[in-house]
Amino acid sequence: EAGVTQFPSHSVIEKGQTVTLRCDPISGHDNLYWYRRVMGKEIKFLLHFVKESKQDESGMPNNRFLAERTGGTYSTLKVQPAELEDSGVYFCASSQFAGVSYNEQFFGPGTRLTVL
Amino acid sequence: AQKVTQAQTEISVVEKEDVTLDCVYETRDTTYYLFWYKQPPSGELVFLIRRNSFDEQNEISGRYSWNFQKSTSSFNFTITASQVVDxxxxxxxxxxxxxxxxxxxxxxxxxxxxxx
Structure with a gap:
């Protein structure tokens, strides 16, 4: 069974440009999470989808970030316009069941975003 | 507020040495989960262990062991006889x-x- 996949693996853009990151969760997983690690710091939660609905977006840094999850399948995270401080590794994770107190989260390999 | 502190930024050992990675946490919840993940050079986060706050039994899995102590809010991870692949x-x-x-x-x- 395929794991969580993310595209692209690396992205280098200039300040002010737009970038869209994509995450394909494990098939059948209801929960999808986005996290970010800025260099040398902790991995921080951004948001959580349950199917196509945003369950918790308390970690989204500002309105330059827009996340969607079309039809409850893959998700995109758009940064527009990108700023220097957006550089980091963006991780996606998925877990199986909605409405259960705990699910193991399976992580993708991350997208390394560099904003110049 | 919830917080996790890993005071050791980097540790270097020679093969076959034992090494302990420290983890101290803060939470007001009475029920919670603790985890360890490994991020190899390939980038993805690999789940190692989950521990429920009610279960303070130490766990051993091969060369890996975990010491959970609620009294000190710590969840330390020890690798015995370390290998380069660690x-x-x-x-x-x-x-x-x-x-x-x-x-x-x-x-x-x-x-x-x-x-x-």
Whole structure:
């Protein structure tokens, strides 16, 4: 069974440009999470989808970030316009069941975003 | 507020040495989960262990062992007889157990380098 996949693996853009990151969760997983690690710091939660609905977006840094999850399948995270401080590794994770107190989260390999 | 502290930024050992990675957490929840993830050079986060706050039994899995002590809010990870393949960044994480709060709170990670 395929794991969580993310595209692209690396992205280098200039300040002010737009970038869209994509995450394909494990098939059948209801929960999808986005996290970010800025260099040398902790991995921080951004948001959580349950199917196509945003369950918790308390970690989204500002309105330059827009996340969607079309039809409850893959998700995109758009940064527009990108700023220097957006550089980091963006991780996606998925877990199986909605409405259960705990699910193991399976992580993708991350997208390394560099904003110049 | 929830917080995870991994005070060791980087540890270097020689193969076959034992090494302990420290993790201290803060939470007001009475029920919570603790985790360790490994991030090898390939980038993805690999789940190692989950521990429920009610279960303070230490766990051993091969060369890996975990020491959970609620009295000191610590969840330390020991690798016995380390190997070069253990070289990675290791993250400790914490989560709540309710439907709305299963996001992971990560520490800043400890980079372990095992030299031959």
């Amino acid at each position: 070289s990675a960044v290791y993250f400790c994480a914490l989560s709540g157990v309710s439907y709305n709060t299963d996001k992971l709170i990560f520490g800043t990670g400890t980079r372990l380098q095992v030299f031959p």
